[in-house]
Amino acid sequence: MLVDFKRPSSHIKYLSSLTSDDWINLALSNPIEILIDHAHCERKAAGVAIQLMFRYPAEPSLAEVLSPIAREELEHFEKIIYFLKDLGHSLKAIKPPPYGAELAKNIRKEEPNRMLDSFLIAGLIEARSHERLSLLALNSENKSFKFMYESLLESEARHFGIYWKLANTKFPKEETYKRLDELSKVESEILSKTFFLPRVHS
Amino acid sequence: MLVDFKRPSSHIKYLSSLTSDDWINLALSNPIEILIDHAHCERKAAGVAIQLMFRYPAEPSLAEVLSPIAREELEHFEKIIYFLKDLGHSLKAIKPPPYGAELAKNIRKEEPNRMLDSFLIAGLIEARSHERLSLLALNSENKSFKFMYESLLESEARHFGIYWKLANTKFPKEETYKRLDELSKVESEILSKTFFLPRVHS
Numbered sequence: 001m002l003v004d005f006k007r008p009s010s011h012i013k014y015l016s017s018l019t020s021d022d023w024i025n026l027a028l029s030n031p032i033e034i035l036i037d038h039a040h041c042e043r044k045a046a047g048v049a050i051q052l053m054f055r056y057p058a059e060p061s062l063a064e065v066l067s068p069i070a071r072e073e074l075e076h077f078e079k080i081i082y083f084l085k086d087l088g089h090s091l092k093a094i095k096p097p098p099y100g101a102e103l104a105k106n107i108r109k110e111e112p113n114r115m116l117d118s119f120l121i122a123g124l125i126e127a128r129s130h131e132r133l134s135l136l137a138l139n140s141e142n143k144s145f146k147f148m149y150e151s152l153l154e155s156e157a158r159h160f161g162i163y164w165k166l167a168n169t170k171f172p173k174e175e176t177y178k179r180l181d182e183l184s185k186v187e188s189e190i191l192s193k194t195f196f197l198p199r200v201h202s
Numbered sequence: 203m204l205v206d207f208k209r210p211s212s213h214i215k216y217l218s219s220l221t222s223d224d225w226i227n228l229a230l231s232n233p234i235e236i237l238i239d240h241a242h243c244e245r246k247a248a249g250v251a252i253q254l255m256f257r258y259p260a261e262p263s264l265a266e267v268l269s270p271i272a273r274e275e276l277e278h279f280e281k282i283i284y285f286l287k288d289l290g291h292s293l294k295a296i297k298p299p300p301y302g303a304e305l306a307k308n309i310r311k312e313e314p315n316r317m318l319d320s321f322l323i324a325g326l327i328e329a330r331s332h333e334r335l336s337l338l339a340l341n342s343e344n345k346s347f348k349f350m351y352e353s354l355l356e357s358e359a360r361h362f363g364i365y366w367k368l369a370n371t372k373f374p375k376e377e378t379y380k381r382l383d384e385l386s387k388v389e390s391e392i393l394s395k396t397f398f399l400p401r402v403h404s
Contacts, residue, residue: 043255043265046272050249057242058295063283067276070248074269081265093260 006138012127012160014180017188023202024135030198031145032089034136037199038152039080039091041129044100045159046073048122056115061169065162072155083148099201100125102190106183116171120180123163124187125201130156132200208340214329214362216382219390225404226337232400233347234291236338239401240354241282241293243331246302247361248275250324258317263371267364274357285350301403302327304392308385318373322382325365326389327403332358334402 005024027034049070053063081091103125107117133153140146167176195202207226229236251272255265283293305327309319335355342348369378397404 040259043252043259043269047252047256050245050252050276053245054249057245058293060292063245063293064280067245067280067283071273071276074252074273078266078269081269090262091260091265 005135008131008134008138011131011134012157014124014160014164014184015127015131015188016181016184017191019132019135019191023132024139026198026202027132027136027200028139031136031140031142032084032087033094033198034200035080035084035145035148036089036091036094037096038129038133039077039084040094040096041125041200042073042077042080045122045125046070046077048118049073052118052122062166065166069159069162072159076152076155079151080148083144095197097195097197097199097202098193099190099195099199103183103187106186112171116167116176116179117183119163119167119170120176120183121187123160123167124180124183126156126160126163128187128191129153129200130160207337210333210336210340213333213336214359216326216362216366216386217329217333217390218383218386219393221334221337221393225334226341228400228404229334229338229402230341233338233342233344234286234289235296235400236402237282237286237347237350238291238294238296239298240331240335241279241286242296242298243327243402244275244279244282247324247327248272248279250320251275254320254324264368267368271361271364274361278354278357281353282350285346297399299397299399299401299404300395301392301397301401305385305389308388314373318369318378318381319385321365321369321372322378322385323389325362325369326382326385328358328362328365330389330393331355331402332362 005021007018011018046069049066053066053070056062084090103121107121108114130153133149133156137146137149137153140149164176164180167180191201207223209220213220248271251268255268255272258264286292305323309323310316332355335351335358339348339351339355342351366378366382369382393403
């Protein structure tokens with residue numbers, strides 16, 4: 001299939017690469033699998049926010065922002081489950097792409113670097129989800145899927161902003177920019193290695 | 203201090219023992235520490251619900267009930283943080299009582315027993331929180347704390363009901379009653395060993 005896909009007029013500028021037409025094509029052809037995968041992404045993102053709350057239980061002003069993120073991820077998780085249910089589908093375990101595990105390998109072990117990397121990687125994942133859900137919302141011809149993608153994507157950008165702000169509140173600006181640049185290149189590099197199943201982060 | 207504490211007219215009947223006057227006394231004298239501990243309990247309870255969603259990602263109708271539980275625990279977590287903040291206190295790491303870890307030792311390793319025990323223990327913790335928050339709500343002389351306890355306790359009883367229903371949906375009734383009876387005795391036994399700090403489950 002050769003089409004000119006619509007591209008969003010703006011995207012989160014910190015991503016080092018834009019998503020390929022091949023991915024858009026694969027994802028648009030497999031909307032159910034993409035949504036099941038995205039439900040798992042929301043569940044995992046809630047898990048990450050809560051994990052950070054556990055790791056730094058007394059860090060000032062951290063729980064106040066992470067807890068609402070976790071709640072919103074869970075709301076979206078439920079929203080997708082019910083959407084799928086209406087279509088006769090249900091949540092199932094599916095093979096995840098290597099994306100999350102590969103990214104996590106880049107979290108440095110010692111504090112406070114571990115905290116900085118955790119914030120930035122959580123943010124980059126949200127940024128990439130936002131870019132890809134925007135592409136799906138723009139190019140999907142099925143209205144109910146289109147609305148679904150639209151209803152999910154705004155919070156992904158907002159969550160990126162929250163993680164980025166957290167990083168910049170707790171670390172010097174120069175350090176966060178430098179490290180985000182490094183991790184953003186790693187993120188694009190991971191996505192450049194093709195994973196042949198339709199996933200949000202394949 | 204010798205007082206006749208008020209006792210709720212009803213409680214979740216599955217608890218094998220009622221809380222002692224000594225605990226009520228200690229908790230009423232240390233409301234800030236109790237609330238900090240309870241905030242951590244809510245955070246941990248959200249963690250448990252999400253952990254179960256991760257462990258059984260494709261179990262039918264599990265995520266639909268666990269995800270809202272996790273969201274509600276996080277809402278309460280945030281509520282307590284802001285309540286404490288208004289009083290000039292903030293969340294801090296405090297030594298937890300051995301309760302949670304001791305209870306977890308009773309979760310059998312092999313499935314499906316592991317699932318049954320996880321539901322029942324999560325439920326028993328909610329039941330005990332409900333009993334103790336009810337005692338604090340009834341006996342606290344400070345109105346703002348009283349309202350705070352009241353606003354938290356209803357959902358604890360409801361969550362017990364959800365875990366209990368989950369257990370009874372997925373396992374034979376005879377088995378769930380027998381195992382709940384065993385675990386409930388273990389729970390009371392753990393609490394009978396005094397832990398001298400004011401905690402919700404000390």
